[in-house]
Amino acid sequence: MDRIGKIFGRKPEQTASLEGGKAEPVNPPAVEKVEAVHEADSQEFFGLKLVLDTGKEFAFTALPVSIGRSEANQIVIKDETVSSSHALIYFDDLAQEVCILDLDSLNGIFVDHAPTRRNILSDGIKISLGAVELTFRDTGYIHNHQVPH
Amino acid sequence: MITCPNCQAENRSGAKFCKSCATRLPDSPAATRPLVMEADPQNDLLDPQTLHLEAQTTRRLTQDQRTGTKPLHLNQAFARRPKGAIFCDIYLYQSVIFSNENQHRYQVSLLKVSDDMQMRVCPNPECGAIFPPRNATPETYCTDCGKVLEVGGKNLVLVESRNPVPDNIVRVAAKGLSHGSVRAPLSAFVERLGDIPRHCVVLPLTQPLDSSVSASLEKGQALKWGISLARGLDYMHDNGVSFDGKVDQTCLAMVGERAVWANFSHCEHHPTGYVQERAVDTGALAQLIYYWLTGRRQFEPDTRLSSALNQIFEQTFAGSAETDGLQLAQALESALEDLSASQAVDLHSGRFTHVGMVRTLNEDSLVVVEMNRIQQSISRPIGVYVVADGMGGHAAGEVASGLIVDTIANKALEELLLPQFQAERPALSDWLRIAVEAANTEVFNLRKSAGTDMGSTMVAAAIIGNQAFFTHIGDSRIYLINGKGIKRLTVDHSLVERLIATHQITREEARYHPQRNVIYRTIGDKPKIELEITSLTLAIGDNLLLCSDGLSGMVEDEKICQLVLEASSPQAAAEALIEAANAAGGQDNSSVVIVKVAEP
Numbered sequence: 001m002d003r004i005g006k007i008f009g010r011k012p013e014q015t016a017s018l019e020g021g022k023a024e025p026v027n028p029p030a031v032e033k034v035e036a037v038h039e040a041d042s043q044e045f046f047g048l049k050l051v052l053d054t055g056k057e058f059a060f061t062a063l064p065v066s067i068g069r070s071e072a073n074q075i076v077i078k079d080e081t082v083s084s085s086h087a088l089i090y091f092d093d094l095a096q097e098v099c100i101l102d103l104d105s106l107n108g109i110f111v112d113h114a115p116t117r118r119n120i121l122s123d124g125i126k127i128s129l130g131a132v133e134l135t136f137r138d139t140g141y142i143h144n145h146q147v148p149h
Numbered sequence: 150m151i152t153c154p155n156c157q158a159e160n161r162s163g164a165k166f167c168k169s170c171a172t173r174l175p176d177s178p179a180a181t182r183p184l185v186m187e188a189d190p191q192n193d194l195l196d197p198q199t200l201h202l203e204a205q206t207t208r209r210l211t212q213d214q215r216t217g218t219k220p221l222h223l224n225q226a227f228a229r230r231p232k233g234a235i236f237c238d239i240y241l242y243q244s245v246i247f248s249n250e251n252q253h254r255y256q257v258s259l260l261k262v263s264d265d266m267q268m269r270v271c272p273n274p275e276c277g278a279i280f281p282p283r284n285a286t287p288e289t290y291c292t293d294c295g296k297v298l299e300v301g302g303k304n305l306v307l308v309e310s311r312n313p314v315p316d317n318i319v320r321v322a323a324k325g326l327s328h329g330s331v332r333a334p335l336s337a338f339v340e341r342l343g344d345i346p347r348h349c350v351v352l353p354l355t356q357p358l359d360s361s362v363s364a365s366l367e368k369g370q371a372l373k374w375g376i377s378l379a380r381g382l383d384y385m386h387d388n389g390v391s392f393d394g395k396v397d398q399t400c401l402a403m404v405g406e407r408a409v410w411a412n413f414s415h416c417e418h419h420p421t422g423y424v425q426e427r428a429v430d431t432g433a434l435a436q437l438i439y440y441w442l443t444g445r446r447q448f449e450p451d452t453r454l455s456s457a458l459n460q461i462f463e464q465t466f467a468g469s470a471e472t473d474g475l476q477l478a479q480a481l482e483s484a485l486e487d488l489s490a491s492q493a494v495d496l497h498s499g500r501f502t503h504v505g506m507v508r509t510l511n512e513d514s515l516v517v518v519e520m521n522r523i524q525q526s527i528s529r530p531i532g533v534y535v536v537a538d539g540m541g542g543h544a545a546g547e548v549a550s551g552l553i554v555d556t557i558a559n560k561a562l563e564e565l566l567l568p569q570f571q572a573e574r575p576a577l578s579d580w581l582r583i584a585v586e587a588a589n590t591e592v593f594n595l596r597k598s599a600g601t602d603m604g605s606t607m608v609a610a611a612i613i614g615n616q617a618f619f620t621h622i623g624d625s626r627i628y629l630i631n632g633k634g635i636k637r638l639t640v641d642h643s644l645v646e647r648l649i650a651t652h653q654i655t656r657e658e659a660r661y662h663p664q665r666n667v668i669y670r671t672i673g674d675k676p677k678i679e680l681e682i683t684s685l686t687l688a689i690g691d692n693l694l695l696c697s698d699g700l701s702g703m704v705e706d707e708k709i710c711q712l713v714l715e716a717s718s719p720q721a722a723a724e725a726l727i728e729a730a731n732a733a734g735g736q737d738n739s740s741v742v743i744v745k746v747a748e749p
Contacts, residue, residue, distance in 0.1 A: 008268075
């Protein structure tokens with residue numbers, strides 16, 4: 001049954017089993033390995049950027065992008081308060097916005113210093129993962145292919 | 150469950166209209182109510198723990214994957230969420246209503262989920278019932294008032310707290326109570342932020358009920374609140390929710406200008422899915438209504454209340470009443486009718502009908518039955534007004550419409566006017582329903598025996614004092630005309646009105662739609678008729694216009710309004726309207742009845 005149906009306690013069709021209350025774990029969206037994450041080298045870059053306190057920038061032009069301590073992530077943050085697979089930045093179909101999702105990390109995620117699990121991102125927002133703070137920059141609407149020329 | 154006699158859809162107990170076809174469902178009076186258990190294996194019999202939904206949409210990481218991460222305990226403070234937060238994947242943060250160290254209340258809206266997962270609301274301001282997606286086949290019509298539902302979920306409240314949501318709230322949320330005077334929790338879930346659980350309940354948006362508001366209620370307003378709350382209580386009982394007598398103002402909140410059931414913290418859940426013992430809650434509600442009416446917590450006979458009402462309250466306070474919510478609602482309704490009947494108004498009516506400029510046979514019929522008794526200068530008018538537009542050609546249409554007005558006129562004399570002197574008159578809304586149903590049965594039987602395709606549309610109004618009840622079938626209409634303008638009170642049972650209601654065509658396009666004459670509900674078509682009875686409180690200066698489509702199809706609403714307001718009397722107005730219809734072409738028979746509410 002659709003997970004939204006479960007939120008509303010929606011009854012499955014009669015053939016379904018009685019264990020209607022428990023949500024089945026849903027795998028996170030398949031993360032494509034994108035080559036788009038790179039250090040921004042140009043001022044005219046259009047796309048999404050994450051800027052560390054140190055001034056280091058991660059720029060990317062495709063979604064989704066995973067963030068964590070392990071090398072398997074597209075954005076790797078070597079900090080012991082960041083979980084190995086900590087968060088995912090993706091385009092949310094329901095909200096029609098770029099969102100961040102906590103991948104059930106130990107220390108959670110914070111947006112503008114408030115705790116959250118799934119959150120819409122807008123330009124200039126501060127994201128905290130553990131003790132690390134990043135600034136999110138959206139300069140070009142890559143997510144719906146409206147790259148200005 | 151109530152099975153719809155028309156489409157066989159299964160409706161939940163307490164529904165008044167079918168969710169799939171808006172057919173009026175049979176009432177189940179207390180005496181004939183089934184004692185069968187309607188336990189729902191998905192809800193009533195499950196351990197409540199299984200209903201606590203973990204909003205877990207991502208794979209939970211095992212402890213191994215977390216090792217090596219240093220805990221910061223950032224989440225212990227239970228801070229509130231930021232702008233743009235999405236709760237449980239589908240609820241979007243709009244604003245904060247209230248916040249402290251243990252609880253946050255947010256206003257949220259439902260994101261654009263797929264159509265069958267939408268939350269639906271009744272657009273009728275007097276109803277507003279909410280239908281969360283609970284069944285595989287979503288509701289199309291409001292089961293409480295029969296209106297076409299709209300997509301909703303824009304104004305919701307999400308309460309997020311440290312402590313788990315009580316089991317009874319989770320149960321009520323899982324049931325999904327949908328009633329005009331019930332604003333029950335819609336969903337309950339747990340969300341984890343960095344390992345700290347946050348317990349959430351989503352509620353419809355309501356305003357708190359201030360005790361100064363309920364203390365200064367007008368008598369009529371208190372009765373109206375009581376009627377809708379009593380009906381809502383009966384609906385909850387039908388669905389296995391009771392309050393165990395703990396009914397007081399804290400159970401209620403405001404929606405617009407009325408009170409609704411909104412706080413379920415004291416509610417009890419009945420595993421049978423049905424509440425047998427209803428008198429305790431009903432009695433507690435009656436005591437609350439008595440307090441609104443009189444300002445007293447202890448019973449004393451009150452001369453300002455009718456003897457029937459005094460009797461109910463007396464039994465309630467003595468603890469000997471055996472009433473359920475429906476019986477209480479009916480008692481309050483007749484009290485409200487009596488109250489408004491004593492408002493001094495007089496009714497003046499005019500009527501006129503014409504065959505038109507094209508046809509040779511007038512298939513329309515109309516009847517006016519009025520009585521006005523004035524004693525000690527107090528006027529108590531009572532009137533019944535019917536316009537019927539017959540169909541089926543010679544020896545059919547005019548027979549059908551004539552039979553309708555005769556049947557209703559007969560019933561008006563026997564059941565309304567004569568008993569009026571004995572104070573044993575039935576409630577007017579019930580009477581109107583029975584009279585129109587009887588007319589339908591007569592026409593249906595005659596059509597069967599005559600073997601013709603006779604049928605009729607109809608509009609009927611029954612008025613006592615300033616309280617009007619009306620109903621219609623097909624495309625005969627009723628308008629309210631006063632200094633503020635003209636307002637159509639009925640929605641035609643026609644194809645084009647359905648297309649307008651579902652936003653497929655505009656009202657302007659409907660005027661020229663090739664199938665604008667197609668109607669889907671007529672008198673005499675089926676053995677049982679679906680009726681919507683609407684009530685209206687009239688003010689001095691109001692005009693009620695009942696008309697066949699021979700008028701409304703030929704003359705624009707603004708022109709109708711102007712002619713009625715400019716006429717010297719209701720009769721002059723009726724004649725002027727028919728003249729205008731004929732001047733515009735007179736394509737069909739046209740008939741009008743006008744009732745003007747005047748100072749006595």
